[in-house]
Amino acid sequence: MELVGPICEVLKCLGDPTCTYIEHHKKLEERKNDLLAKQRQLNAMKSDVELRIKAEFRWGRRVRQEVENWLLDVQAINDKIQNIDERMRNVSCFLRARLGKRIAQTVEQVEGIIERGNFTEALVIDNPSTAGVPFQLEHLEGETMVKEDIWNYLMSDEIRMIGVCGMGGIGKTTIMKHIHNQLLEETKALFDKIIWVTVSKELNIPDLQEKLADALNIADLPESEPERVAELMEKLRQRRYVLILDDVWERFSLAEVGIPKPTSSNGSKLVLTSRSIEVCRSMDCKVVKVPPLSHEESMNLFLEHAGHGVLKVPSLKKILGNIVRECGGFPLP
Structure with a gap:
């Protein structure tokens, strides 16, 4: 069988x-x-x-x-x-x-x-989840005048480069994230690309070039520095863009990175955030200062995070006032 x-x-x-x-x-x-x-x-x-x-x-x-x-x-x-x-x-x-x-x-x-x-x-x-997608935003308390100034300069033909300066933790990045999202929503006909790059304290030109290449869909930058610069220059010149450079600590040459200087002829804009007003000025930016929050704005921001229920407890209300004063106008929840 x-x-x-x-x-x-x-x-x-x-x-x-x-x-x-x-x-x-x-x-x-x-x-x-x-x-x-x-x-x-x-x-x-x-x-x-x-x-x-x-x-x-x-x-x-x-x-x-x-x-x-x-x-x-x-x-x-x-x-x-x-x-x-x-x-x-x-x-x-x-x-x-x-x-x-x-x-x-x-x-x-x-x-x-x-x-x-x-x-x-x-x-x-x-990754579509990180390219051209709005940031998840924190609550923005106060700073409405600063935000309006930055937006008006971005929409202006006269101002091409903007430097947002203020002490660390004052809210520069949060403001610019709100601006970034607004640009994505409202300026599709005006700008081809909204690019966000975090620079950080240790300036690394090759790393900055790689981040720009990612944003511009460049698969492989050349090994040669002059060729890298030339390719980035060519790609950026083909677009009307807003480039946001967050957390810039020192002056650097845009040309050495491969970033063409924004002009009225190319229609592009550049915004950088920095703790140093001198950095902003040395890079030919229109300076926008971010001031500390008022006591009322600081209190509102704290309650946004902690909840308004704390005001119903007399002992906590006094502690809350001390905490807000200690923050000194910094938007720290």
């Missing part, structure tokens, strides 16, 4: 050219070796793709869905080949042809995956 199944399988094949069945049977080992060779080729390609992803990947970017799917297919076919290898160890004479046919089909599948893995475009792209 144990032979019935395999014999039936042989008889089924007689309906087709019998030689095909015999071919699968005879060349099982040869086809297995061919499959393993293709697998080695595929996994070498997978390693190269993973190295390219590692080289291209930066904050705010993600692997293209096509590449993700390809890597999943590579994993699936490797699992299938492992299963075939386990079956090869105990294959009976009657099942050799069936296994040989399965191996031949798997070789074709591997060849198809290899063909799909010749990626000519960038493997990593800007």
Whole structure:
């Protein structure tokens, strides 16, 4: 009875050219070796793709869905080949042809995956969740005049570069996040691109260039510094943009980074935030100072975070007043 199944399988094949069945049977080992060779080729390609992803990947970017799917297919076919290898160890004479046919089909599948893995475009792209998407905003108490001044300068033809200055923690970044979101909502016809880059205390020109490249969908900047500058200059000159450079601690040359100076002819704008008024002035910016909050504004901001219920407790109300005075007009909840 144990032979019935395999014999039936042989008889089924007689309906087709019998030689095909015999071919699968005879060349099982040869086809297995061919499959393993293709697998080695595929996994070498997978390693190269993973190295390219590692080289291209930066904050705010993600692997293209096509590449993700390809890597999943590579994993699936490797699992299938492992299963075939386990079956090869105990294959009976009657099942050799069936296994040989399965191996031949798997070789074709591997060849198809290899063909799909010749990626000519960038493997990593800007993540839609971080590119051109509004910030989640904190409550903005006071500073309405400052915000209006910055907005009016952005809409003006005369002012191209704006420097927002004030002490650390005074609210410069929060104000500019509100401005950033307003620009995204209201100026699509006026500006092609709204770019936000955080510079920070340790100025790193290559890092700044990479962040700009991310925002401009440049997959790979050249290694040569002059070529990097030239590519950024060319891309930015093709657009009307607002570039927001947050937390600038020292003066630097826009040209050395690859940022063309905003002019009335290119229609672009630049805003930087800094603790130093001298930095703003040295970079030819129209200075906008962010003053401390008034006592009333500080109290309102605190209650926005703590809740107005604290005012109903007399002992807490006195403590609250002391805390607000200690904050000294800084928007610290």
